[in-house]
Structures are given as structure tokens and as C-alpha cells.
Amino acid sequence: MAGPVTLSQVAREAGVSLATASRAINGSANRTVRDDLRERVLATAERLRYFPDANAQAMARGQTTSIGLIVHDIADPYFSSIAAGVSLAAERAGLAVTLASTQHTASREPRFVEVLTRQRARAIIIVGGRLDDPEANDRMRSSLVDFRRSGGSVALVGQPLLDVDSVVIANSQGAAALARALHGRGYRRFAVLGGPAKHLTARDRRTGFAGALEELGTPIDPALVVECDFTRDGGYEGMRALFAGSPDVDVVFAVNDVMAVGAIAAARALRISVPGDVGIAGFDDIVTLRDITPALSTVRIPLVDVGVTATELALAPPAADPRQVHVEGTVVLRESTPERVV
Amino acid sequence: MAGPVTLSQVAREAGVSLATASRAINGSANRTVRDDLRERVLATAERLRYFPDANAQAMARGQTTSIGLIVHDIADPYFSSIAAGVSLAAERAGLAVTLASTQHTASREPRFVEVLTRQRARAIIIVGGRLDDPEANDRMRSSLVDFRRSGGSVALVGQPLLDVDSVVIANSQGAAALARALHGRGYRRFAVLGGPAKHLTARDRRTGFAGALEELGTPIDPALVVECDFTRDGGYEGMRALFAGSPDVDVVFAVNDVMAVGAIAAARALRISVPGDVGIAGFDDIVTLRDITPALSTVRIPLVDVGVTATELALAPPAADPRQVHVEGTVVLRESTPERVV
DNA sequence: TTGTATGCGTTATCAT
DNA sequence: ATGATAACGCATACAA
Numbered sequence: 001m002a003g004p005v006t007l008s009q010v011a012r013e014a015g016v017s018l019a020t021a022s023r024a025i026n027g028s029a030n031r032t033v034r035d036d037l038r039e040r041v042l043a044t045a046e047r048l049r050y051f052p053d054a055n056a057q058a059m060a061r062g063q064t065t066s067i068g069l070i071v072h073d074i075a076d077p078y079f080s081s082i083a084a085g086v087s088l089a090a091e092r093a094g095l096a097v098t099l100a101s102t103q104h105t106a107s108r109e110p111r112f113v114e115v116l117t118r119q120r121a122r123a124i125i126i127v128g129g130r131l132d133d134p135e136a137n138d139r140m141r142s143s144l145v146d147f148r149r150s151g152g153s154v155a156l157v158g159q160p161l162l163d164v165d166s167v168v169i170a171n172s173q174g175a176a177a178l179a180r181a182l183h184g185r186g187y188r189r190f191a192v193l194g195g196p197a198k199h200l201t202a203r204d205r206r207t208g209f210a211g212a213l214e215e216l217g218t219p220i221d222p223a224l225v226v227e228c229d230f231t232r233d234g235g236y237e238g239m240r241a242l243f244a245g246s247p248d249v250d251v252v253f254a255v256n257d258v259m260a261v262g263a264i265a266a267a268r269a270l271r272i273s274v275p276g277d278v279g280i281a282g283f284d285d286i287v288t289l290r291d292i293t294p295a296l297s298t299v300r301i302p303l304v305d306v307g308v309t310a311t312e313l314a315l316a317p318p319a320a321d322p323r324q325v326h327v328e329g330t331v332v333l334r335e336s337t338p339e340r341v342v
Numbered sequence: 343m344a345g346p347v348t349l350s351q352v353a354r355e356a357g358v359s360l361a362t363a364s365r366a367i368n369g370s371a372n373r374t375v376r377d378d379l380r381e382r383v384l385a386t387a388e389r390l391r392y393f394p395d396a397n398a399q400a401m402a403r404g405q406t407t408s409i410g411l412i413v414h415d416i417a418d419p420y421f422s423s424i425a426a427g428v429s430l431a432a433e434r435a436g437l438a439v440t441l442a443s444t445q446h447t448a449s450r451e452p453r454f455v456e457v458l459t460r461q462r463a464r465a466i467i468i469v470g471g472r473l474d475d476p477e478a479n480d481r482m483r484s485s486l487v488d489f490r491r492s493g494g495s496v497a498l499v500g501q502p503l504l505d506v507d508s509v510v511i512a513n514s515q516g517a518a519a520l521a522r523a524l525h526g527r528g529y530r531r532f533a534v535l536g537g538p539a540k541h542l543t544a545r546d547r548r549t550g551f552a553g554a555l556e557e558l559g560t561p562i563d564p565a566l567v568v569e570c571d572f573t574r575d576g577g578y579e580g581m582r583a584l585f586a587g588s589p590d591v592d593v594v595f596a597v598n599d600v601m602a603v604g605a606i607a608a609a610r611a612l613r614i615s616v617p618g619d620v621g622i623a624g625f626d627d628i629v630t631l632r633d634i635t636p637a638l639s640t641v642r643i644p645l646v647d648v649g650v651t652a653t654e655l656a657l658a659p660p661a662a663d664p665r666q667v668h669v670e671g672t673v674v675l676r677e678s679t680p681e682r683v684v
Numbered sequence: 685t686t687g688t689a690t691g692c693g694t695t696a697t698c699a700t
Numbered sequence: 701a702t703g704a705t706a707a708c709g710c711a712t713a714c715a716a
Binding site: 358376401 | 701702703705707708709710
């Protein structure tokens, strides 16, 4: 065989010029093709099983049909739900999604941005909390500048850190609302599995939570805010570390759900009853939560929608200034933090 | 701005010809470039922030640097783990991954194959059980023929159905081994949440399970094999349907883990104790399982490895006949099916 | 309405 | 070793 069928072959076979074939198949802007000719071309293309080469079209048009998606870990339900939203929105827009999973390795991020720059992707959606690491952020900013110079647009999910369009999740407010809700249920002795010190999302949730507690007159003991990884295992280890000190605590807030799930597992291993001995709450409301026991209290973020919104934002006509779409969380109280009888 | 920097600009700025610039940057096969010139070119490229256009390279080389991944639902932990493996293997091979999530809609599959055909992807990895639906499979086969004619290769995860390279999961044997293990623990009265009748993976697991029980002299009552969706909600509904008849059952095998998780939830809603009243087992050993209560017995499939293997298979030099890599499952018994005192 | 010719950014062939 | 130049497959400005 002689490789893929080309438009020239279709044109020759249909007895028309390259240009006519192109117009018949793609319905050029103002140009139009006589009905009988178009039909002949279309029939020929169908018969020959012709599929336009997207790379060639991209060259000729100066525009590709793909967008990039960068996540920390596609196997994490938080990211895979957002990815589902991105995939959905991209399909609607007729675009293909190039997936990059960094495995929590910061150095991979700018590398993937470069890959997408070379592909001349129309847009990049970057999902996942950024660190307060000026060096890494500068590198990222710099690679995004390159990407935008190549004609692409960018949308960030999380903090509005990199001077680009972003879907901003109300981390601080959500955590504050959760704190008030827990306080309302009678909890008074709080601890926090706080994630990495420099993790901005974690930090916002910590400070929002602590701030609300302060206002409620039940400030949190800084010693009870433990640092740990932003992962399920981080939550597990953090919980172990926390209870190694036999703290005086009646509820633990993990700054995300996978950490909370790890904390529940740790509690089980430590023979600490949840919620009997201590309540636990998380953040995000990942789908897998509904099958966790006890049902976990959390702050619900509409993850799939976030993915859709971020994609639409990235694809919208470019604006002068960075746009921000704010997403609120909803406190959802479940079995893991029942009404507390004091 | 004048859009992305081109190789011509770099060449001009460096005072060399286009050809030399190209060779300096990409290190052509046998050609070589004088050191000082190469350095000058490279420095110029760096200074101008030049990034080769992958689409143009694809055209000139007749080969792209991307592969496609088709899954039913990227938010399902089964698929997202395999996707992580594909992503990993692709990065190693220096390839980008185009993700397609069909949302369990069969008609989307051939459409995505076509998208990947247009992109001239090097390979497609198709993950997820196929149905015994001749029409849909023919459509799929046909679109895969188009894809391969365009130069791409294909790897399937699941059954060796479409005459292409495949990673074959030992569904029947795994289910049989599980049946024997459960029998060994004293279970005698079996039921199965069987998934869709035409779902081939589900079917293999059902028949493997039933076959082993037959051999053990404790054949299963066909009325206790209930049909349901291959999803978490399918397992939930299937469990409800099963127990609506107050069946005489001491253990339920769900043909995959997400269904088993749904079944546990249904049991909880029905106030049926697991494993007190009935044991439950699944299949796959998805990561999210470790935080399910009670810990679920299952057949462990190394999902990330499967993704890696499928990718390597698709990328290997083409063979005359379809290759098959067989993957065995490992029975893992946990709390959900304790030793049964008869 | 149709066809011809040019350009997109890169690699590869052929001279030099 | 380097440099013109012809592909690659398609879209489009321009000519007819």
C-alpha cells in the first residue's frame, strides 16, 4: 500500500481539481461547489476512505484542533473527574485532548508545557495546586509565556497565580464555612491535617479554617496543624503523627478528601473510632467518597463542571486581562461528623 | 507579534542555511555539523525561544509523535489506573497521549478512532470490555482497518476480539480461582452480579466462576446470576434486585470491583450485614478499594502494568499475526469473605 | 463555479 | 560540511 489516501488522490479519482475537492469536503467559507460535483467528490472520498490529515490541515490553516490537559495524577479521583469535564467540553468543541500526568513531579510540568507548545495546542488546562516555590513557578511562568507566544491560551484551575485565566476555587471560604458548620454541630477541639506547608491550596484551606475558628472564639492550637503530603498516604501518615501525641481533639479536618480517607484508614489501624472518638472531615467531595465508611463530611466542589468551565475559559476569545471564574463550595455534613453532645 | 518563531528565522539570525539549522537542532542521521556552527545555531534557537512545530515535523517525516487512548470513563478508577500506565509508557517513548473518554457510549468509539486516524496517531490503545454486538464490533473493526491503513497500530486491552494485538486478561481463570478460594473458605451458596449479558469480560468472569463451581459440585442456580450494568450503580441495583427475592445465598461475586462496591452500599441500605449475613467479592483490585469497608476480596490485576504493556505492544515493530500478552490475576481474600463456619 | 499556484514549517535529496 | 530546493498534504488568494 501507498500509505494514507490523500486529497489529491480523491480529486484525481473524482475528476476535479485539488481546490474543488478541498472545498467540497470542507465547505470553504464563501466559496461553493456545484451540487453534482460535490456529491461526486464526497462519494469518491467515502469510497476511497479518505481522512484529512489533521497535521497538514493545521499547517495550512495555522491552527490545530487539540488542547492540552496537565494534571498531577490521572489515577487520583479528584483529577480524573476534572479530566472527565475537560474531555466533555473538548468533544463539544470538536477538539482532541492531549493528556499529561506529572506524577506530582514539578519538573515535569514545564516539560509538558513545552511538548504542547511544539504541538501548537490551542490551549492548556493546568489542574492542581501550585506550590509557593518561586523558582518552580518562575520556570512554569516562563514556559507558559513561550506557549502563549506560540499562539496558545492557558487556563488554570486553582489559585490565580500565574497571571492567566483561572477557575478559582473558594478554598478559604469553603474551609471557613466547614469550620462554622462543625462548630455548629458542637465540635470545639480541632486539629488539621494540613498538607505541605508550601502548597497554596492546602494553605488557603488551612488559613480559612483557622480564621473561622478564631472568629468563633475557639482558636486552633498551631501544634495541632500537622504537615503532610497532599495524598491519601499523606493523610494516613499525618493522622498517625497527630495521634502519636494523644492530642485533645474531637474533630480532624483534612485539607482534601483523599487525605481524609487516608486518615480514616489510619484511625482504623490505631483503633480510634470515627466518629465515636473523633470526627473527620475533608474537602472536594470526590465521587469515590460515597462508598467510604463512615460517610465523610466535606466541602463539595463540582469537579466535572470545573473541568468544563476551565476548558471553555481557555477556549474563549482572549481578553486583555486575566479572567477569573469563581467556584463556591458547599458544605456537606455526613456521618463522619455527627451532632456532638458536649 | 509574528506568531511562533520558525526555523528559518533561527537560521537567518544565526547566519546559516535552513538545512544546517535543521541538522544542528535535530542531529540528522548521518549528516553532521561543525561544532562552532552547531553551537551558534543552538544558542540562537535558545535566545529566540524556538520550538519546532510538531505538525510540520510530522508532515516532513511522515510520522507523528502521538498515540491515542480510548477508555469508557476516565473517572472510573479501573480506567484511570490503566491510563496512568499508558501515560507513563508514552512519556518514556517520547510520545504524547490523546485521551478519549466515551462515557460508555459505543457509538463514540469509532468516532474517536476516526479522530485519531486524522491525527495520524502512531497507535491506539483501546481499553474496556467489548460487547457481543456484531454490528458495533463490525463498525469498530472497520474504523480500525481505516486507522491501520493510515499507518497506525492498535492494541486492545481485554479480549482478543478485533484481530489486533492485545493484552488478554485471564478473566475466566481468575474468576475460577476466586470461586475455588471462596469454596475453600466454606462458602457454598453463591450468587453473581453478572453485568450485562452481552458484555464479554463480564461473561468470561461469570462462566469461569460458574464453571469452577460446577466442578466443585456446588453448581450455581442460574436464577441467582443477575444481569446489571457494569458500573457501581449497576452493582447497587443488581444487589437490590437479587435480595428482593430473599435468596438463600452466603456469598455474592460481583464481576468487577466498582460493582462490588455498589453492592456493599446496597447491602448497607438493606441492612444486610457484610460479611455477617453475606460475603462479597469483586474483580480487578482497583486502588480505591483499600479504603472500602469491609476490605474487599477480589482478583488482583496489575492495572498500571497492563497500561504500560499495552502501550509497548502497540509501539513494538508490527508483526504478521496479532500478538497476545496474557495477564494473570491473583486472588486476594480480605475481610469481606472471612472463613465461613458452616 | 472551477482551476492554478503559492505557502504553511520542516526534513531530506541532491549538488556543491 | 554546507547550501539550495523539492517534497509532505492541505487551504486559499488569485486567475480564469
